[in-house]
Amino acid sequence: MSPASRGTLITAGYVAVRLWRTIGCGDHKGWVSVSWKAACFFPGIAFLILTTLNFLLWGSHSTGAIPFSLFVILLLLWFCISVPLTLVGGYFGAKAPHIEYPVRTNQIPREIPAQKYPSWLLVLGAGTLPFGTLFIELFFIMSSIWMGRVYYVFGFLFIVLILLVVVCAEVSLVLTYMHLCVEDWKWWWKSFFASGSVAIYIFLYSVNYLVFDLKSLSGPVSATLYLGYSLFMVLAIMFATGTIGFLSSFWFVHYLFSSMSMMHDNAVRVCTGDRFSTRTLMGFSVSPIEQLAEIRSQNHDIELNGAVPVRIFVEVHLLPQRLLMKIS
Secondary structure: OOHHHOHHHHHHHHHHHHHHHHHOOOOOOOHHHHHHHHHHHHHHHHHHHHHHHHHHHHHOOOOOOOOHHHHHHHHHHHHHHHHHHHHHHHHHHHHOOOOOOOOOOOOOOOOOOOOOOOHHHHHHHHOHHHHHHHHHHHHHHHHHHHOOOOOOOHHHHHHHHHHHHHHHHHHHHHHHHHHHHOOOOOOHHHHHHHHHOHHHHHHHHHHHHHHHOOOOOOHHHHHHHHHHHHHHHHHHHHHHHHHHHHHHHHHHHHHHHHHHHHOOOOOOOOEEOOEEOOEEEOOEEEOHHHOOOOOOOOOOOOOOOOOHHHHHHHHHHHHHHHHHHHHO
16 A cells, blocks of 8 residues: 555456466456455455554553554555555456466366375475574564664675575475375465465564563563564465465476477387387387386376376486487
8 A cells, every 4th residue: 555566456456366367267257356355365364463453552551552543544545545456456367368278187186195294294394494594584683673673784684585585486396396296286275385384483483582582571462462463474474475485386387287288299219228119108209118107197188187297297308318328
């Protein structure tokens, strides 16, 4: 709602609706509902948290409580500026062409095999890497916010921000690749929470900072205010880092299957001993020893909801190296 960043509201509605149409295979019905959800979901959570904390300040007769008139102004800005701009962005997103899938998808989802380790354990563990890039700088930021210390190393903070974005993207890519390799095609929310789980560790760090560093806080109201603002902060971080992880994984999967689609008609000839033998399998010309026994699909179609293209992608890139080794 800031005049300096009012264009981001249109962008939010545009991205939300276009991505929703991509997942829905181009269906543009219901874009108004998606735009409303994009305009009200996170602002609604923020408004609920801030209202609850403000009631605590009113109950304790604090001078830091927000007056009722300012609440009315915030609501007017929300529903008269934020929501209409998001709906405008959603309208343009509904008119824009959706992102085409590079290959077709099966109507019947493939059964996911039993996993050796639970997926949620990998997702929770993935958040430790992004947290490791910022936990040192987080101490100085918290000290600047809650203890009144001056923070002036904004250049280093910018470098940490870039590292955080890169690490979140890489963690999500690796976890998505691991799930595809074990034929777990439900990667969407896992890619989101893989990088978004850093918010859990930031909140635990905030509790640790409250217990060991903010000993000057007096009373349960001050501690509740601190935890409430920390919860609001970690939710914003979770949505930001989770979005980075999901978009990077979406680009990775789209690029992966686009590469498979381009290589579908290419034949790869492999030397087997002292002779050449070829056999066409899923559009590739491969030798008997390279027939990829782990391919379980019998209809010779590239599937978007399975791990088959990932394995073929790796095998095809390794075939030239194996050929050179056999010739030498």
